[in-house]
Amino acid sequence: GESVGLHLPTLSVQEGDNSIINCAYSNSASDYFIWYKQESGKGPQFIIDIRSNMDKRQGQRVTVLLNKTVKHLSLQIAATQPGDSAVYFCAENQAGTALIFGKGTTLSVSS
Amino acid sequence: DAMVIQNPRYQVTQFGKPVTLSCSQTLNHNVMYWYQQKSSQAPKLLFHYYDKDFNNEADTPDNFQSRRPNTSFCFLDIRSPGLGDAAMYLCATTREAGGGTEAFFGQGTRLTVV
Numbered sequence: 001g002e003s004v005g006l007h008l009p010t011l012s013v014q015e016g017d018n019s020i021i022n023c024a025y026s027n028s029a030s031d032y033f034i035w036y037k038q039e040s041g042k043g044p045q046f047i048i049d050i051r052s053n054m055d056k057r058q059g060q061r062v063t064v065l066l067n068k069t070v071k072h073l074s075l076q077i078a079a080t081q082p083g084d085s086a087v088y089f090c091a092e093n094q095a096g097t098a099l100i101f102g103k104g105t106t107l108s109v110s111s
Numbered sequence: 112d113a114m115v116i117q118n119p120r121y122q123v124t125q126f127g128k129p130v131t132l133s134c135s136q137t138l139n140h141n142v143m144y145w146y147q148q149k150s151s152q153a154p155k156l157l158f159h160y161y162d163k164d165f166n167n168e169a170d171t172p173d174n175f176q177s178r179r180p181n182t183s184f185c186f187l188d189i190r191s192p193g194l195g196d197a198a199m200y201l202c203a204t205t206r207e208a209g210g211g212t213e214a215f216f217g218q219g220t221r222l223t224v225v
Binding site for chain 1: 142153166214215218
């Protein structure tokens with residue numbers, strides 16, 4: 001079946017570096033994408049979203065890029081902080097269907 | 112203020128003993144979802160309610176049932192929990208179904224089966 005997935009299960013960075021977390025999706029009908037952050041023992045927390053009619057969206061310290069040609073989604077975190085350490089999931093949400101998650105990338109930030 | 116509230120945060124149940132997890136929301140959202148998340152894995156959708164309309168995922172075991180008595184509350188019933196059902200159970204809501212509406216999650220209920 002079609003699904004949303006992530007390229008790397010883990011990513012380790014130094015505090016202050018920029019982090020890039022990648023996600024590949026296979027369903028060309030997907031029209032809405034979300035990045036979630038999940039800390040240990042907690043529910044997923046919304047970070048940023050993007051619709052399929054956009055290729056870039058910026059938030060505070062975060063940027064999401066969408067490349068529909070290659071079905072690729074990325075999350076960029078500027079000046080990564082220890083508090084950014086968590087598991088990051090991309091998810092897709094298309095009209096009439098429920099939110100489907102990819103496998104997750106664990107981001108570890110060292111001081 | 113919490114908008115999606117799950118109770119309890121931690122639940123221990125005996126093998127085969129029915130257990131109910133609860134979720135409430137203050138957002139007045141139409142759609143409520145239940146996800147199962149096992150260690151180091153992505154949340155897996157079990158089912159969702161669009162208003163009173165129940166939508167079961169094809170691979171959700173019959174052992175899992177759900178009730179939504181009103182807009183604010185949704186329950187997950189596990190009729191005969193097995194050791195493999197130990198997981199974090201997440202409840203989420205969206206204003207509408209799919210197509211660009213943010214999902215709000217509760218903090219989850221960690222289920223242990225002994």
